[in-house]
Amino acid sequence: MYARFFSAALFCAALLFGLPSLAASRCDVNVPTERVDLAQVSLAYQSIGRASDPAILLVMGLGGQLIHWPDEVVVALCQQGFRVIRYDNRDVGLSTWRQAPAEANLTFEVLRYKLGLPVAAPYSLTDMAEDGLGLMDALHVEQFHVLGASMGGMIAQHMAAMAPQRVESLTLIMTTSGAEGLPAPSAALVQLLSRRGAPNRQVALEQQADLLAALGSPMVTDDRQVLLHQAALSYDRAFNPEGVKRQIMAILAEPSRVELLNQLRVPALVVHGTADPLLPVMHGVHLAAHLRGSQLVLIPGLAHRFQEAFKAPLLAAVLPYLRAHREDTSHWAQIEPVAEHNLL
Numbered sequence: 001m002y003a004r005f006f007s008a009a010l011f012c013a014a015l016l017f018g019l020p021s022l023a024a025s026r027c028d029v030n031v032p033t034e035r036v037d038l039a040q041v042s043l044a045y046q047s048i049g050r051a052s053d054p055a056i057l058l059v060m061g062l063g064g065q066l067i068h069w070p071d072e073v074v075v076a077l078c079q080q081g082f083r084v085i086r087y088d089n090r091d092v093g094l095s096t097w098r099q100a101p102a103e104a105n106l107t108f109e110v111l112r113y114k115l116g117l118p119v120a121a122p123y124s125l126t127d128m129a130e131d132g133l134g135l136m137d138a139l140h141v142e143q144f145h146v147l148g149a150s151m152g153g154m155i156a157q158h159m160a161a162m163a164p165q166r167v168e169s170l171t172l173i174m175t176t177s178g179a180e181g182l183p184a185p186s187a188a189l190v191q192l193l194s195r196r197g198a199p200n201r202q203v204a205l206e207q208q209a210d211l212l213a214a215l216g217s218p219m220v221t222d223d224r225q226v227l228l229h230q231a232a233l234s235y236d237r238a239f240n241p242e243g244v245k246r247q248i249m250a251i252l253a254e255p256s257r258v259e260l261l262n263q264l265r266v267p268a269l270v271v272h273g274t275a276d277p278l279l280p281v282m283h284g285v286h287l288a289a290h291l292r293g294s295q296l297v298l299i300p301g302l303a304h305r306f307q308e309a310f311k312a313p314l315l316a317a318v319l320p321y322l323r324a325h326r327e328d329t330s331h332w333a334q335i336e337p338v339a340e341h342n343l344l
Helices: 002-026 071-079 106-114 125-138 151-162 187-193 201-214 224-237 241-252 258-263 282-289 308-325
Strands: 034-037 041-048 055-059 083-087 144-149 167-173 268-273 295-299
Touching: 034 125, 041 071, 041 125, 055 125, 055 151, 071 083, 071 308, 083 125, 106 241, 125 151, 125 241, 144 151, 144 308, 151 167, 151 241, 151 258, 167 308, 187 201, 201 224, 268 282, 268 308, 282 295, 295 308
Parallel strands: 055 083, 055 144, 144 167, 167 268, 268 295
Antiparallel strands: 034 041, 041 083
């Protein structure tokens, strides 16, 4: 009897004292990067957390790679009980084309955009939304939450409209409805965004550091060496300026999503910064106004980057919302029946 009691006590102690290490292992962000082949592209992704946990798909913005989701944010989401899936959008990071994409001239298409003419992009944001849905198909994840930042938030809106019974909630950070008349970014910032050619690695790093600084908050003083280090991590993992140009064209070709948003019925949280230089704060306000029942959180000083000083406020906004919707599947996204042409 004593032997059985001693064995049981040892087992309980192992469980008790092993819990922290088990949690750390479960939420290890250094898991291998895997790949899934879709019709047009092969997507690189990581899955952090238990496969049995509710899934949340992270969709990154223009030119961003999966490594641009701060590890602290990924770990915090995982520790809330989520299986966190982050991936490289088509044309960035380690994602690759199964066949060469169509040729396109960004300078020419930007001119057409400025003249109010249609933009001929090699692919659309709906194509990119299909990529994300295809990834979840390949992982056999039927229902999931979606968190999108910037362009990723635009893609997330399409996901909820395209697969309304699969999306349990939307979290939209520093993004927009794409409506006409909203405040434009500064000309200086647009100029920095358009600098995609670089003769060598050092010039590319300097250009990226300049852009990161311009996208940052005026409340924060950036360390230039830190910015250059961040730029180097991105460059050395993957550098594809032509792909970023194609992503820009997909955004330029996108019409307003206001009608789509007006029809969508989905639990949604909109988070925006008051100091966003790329998508000024009215973009977030307008987006929330067209998502019925959505919550809006404005973070003072937040700009258009995941800067260290704002990680805590971002998590304070996002985690309670996601925690409330983690197990609630009674409010899956819905979209009111409308004529198909109204969604284009």
